[in-house]
């Protein structure tokens with residue numbers, strides 16, 4: 001397997017692999033250093049080292065020799081390869097396809113890779129003279145002059161201008177557009193996504209014209225969409241890379257507005273760097289990669305609850321305040337949790353519930369109070385009341401500290417993260433602690449949205465009895481009602497109505513304990529069958545890397561817990577990963593009860 005491909009598939013530890021290659025090429029030995037123990041490292045902040053790595057990878061894996069100026073974008077090979085591999089999936093490798101590359105850069109990397117890998121031929125455009133000079137040199141030194149042509153265009157020219165005066169048709173178009181709309185944006189998030197290198201500490205050598213375009217990438221791609229409406233099937237599949245998650249939705253909205261019949265998105269994950277691909281077509285025979293569709297269809301929507309201002313009587317409407325409150329609840333319920341990300345606007349935990357500790361909270365509290373009154377020692381702290389939480393709220397000021405103390409990998413720069421949480425595609429630091437954006441792999445317009453998952457693990461489902469989604473809704477309503485009734489019954493002054501209350505757990509299917517080993521097996525099976533949701537895939541790799549829970553530890557439910565603040569509004573989402581799905585509804589109901597806004 002080629003080393004860069006291996007890097008792509010490994011999706012991480014790029015450095016380790018890269019340094020081996022740099023070392024492999026003795027002529028690049030200057031760019032690397034070897035410690036006394038023989039550990040080879042390269043400085044990613046050094047443009048010479050970055051260039052050496054790219055050149056070594058291209059030559060070693062693809063037999064492509066390139067010359068690259070140090071004052072222009074130095075492409076990272078694994079990221080570029082991701083895009084080429086995705087295109088291969090869409091258009092197939094069988095036919096010698098002809099494509100367009102908007103903005104070849106000095107490397108001319110996409111045409112060179114596409115030509116060498118698949119025999120594709122290219123018409124490429126570029127605005128920058130120095131880039132054109134180097135791109136043509138690179139084509140020449142790889143003897144690809146008959147397959148790749150680079151033409152100079154003006155900045156307002158994209159597809160229409162490039163194809164003016166010709167009737168030629170193309171199988172695809174591709175583009176890695178300048179991401180930023182202006183210097184401020186470029187500077188503001190430079191560390192998060194300067195170039196597309198996997199590490200924020202790497203150098204960006206991109207010139208202004210390479211990184212900034214009026215209106216940013218959304219306008220750039222929107223113009224391509226507008227022009228495609230005129231060109232229609234002259235290009236079979238239009239594609240572009242996107243560097244910001246926000247841009248994906250904006251471009252999808254635009255495609256929908258323009259009534260483009262078919263489009264798809266994908267996610268490229270390389271180390272800590274995320275990029276997105278968008279593809280659209282007017283040819284309904286185009287089939288976008290199947291596996292990803294399946295993934296989208298199989299992904300069950302999370303349970304989401306909005307967290308209102310003043311919920312639980314807390315005054316500060318911040319993720320830190322509420323994560324503190326919710327973590328307390330989780331701890332009191334003796335639910336194990338593991339922090340995947342702790343940020344200003346986004347916190348993600350993995351919850352592992354061993355047993356149902358959330359039913360009958362009031363009864364348990366009364367029992368505890370009784371014990372306290374009879375001066376018996378209190379052995380098991382139970383769920384804190386809202387009042388307790390309110391009383392403790394002043395501690396919230398220390399939350400950031402607490403958060404970073406107890407969370408395994410903390411946020412090292414809040415302002416950086418606020419940008420990251422809202423705008424950037426870069427994952428947070430630390431191998432095991434990746435920032436989870438909402439899962440969004442391939443989707444297509446007009447895919448019917450799934451009904452929310454409402455207990456598909458229930459008895460009927462296991463018996464194979466088909467039920468309408470409305471049935472599930474009614475079921476959940478009934479269960480929620482029952483929960484509420486129980487709560488109300490239990491909260492009546494001094495009257496013990498426990499006997500009247502059927503335990504909620506009896507309404508549900510019996511506990512279904514899974515060991516960590518079984519969970520991992522289940523995840524692997526889903527992955528092999530291509531039915532694993534993104535959340536499951538990420539949890540699997542997280543499990544494999546970090547082993548957060550012991551091998552034999554059993555659990556009733558494993559779910560992802562996300563508290564985030566988006567456009568000023570906070571929400572809590574639970575995504576099922578493994579175990580008894582019904583219990584996730586109960587836990588969500590429990591959180592909802594605790595997060596009610598007290599009447600004044």
Ligand SMILES: C[S@@+](CC[C@H](N)C(=O)[O-])C[C@H]1O[C@@H](n2cnc3c(N)ncnc32)[C@H](O)[C@@H]1O
Nearest residue numbers: 075103104105125126127128155176177209210
């Ligand atoms: C982000 S760089 C990508 C370069 C290369 N494709 C890569 O992936 O490494 C964007 C490139 O587009 C070029 N560019 C900007 N506006 C353009 C336009 N209207 N037409 C063609 N190229 C353009 C820039 O000069 C720059 O080389």
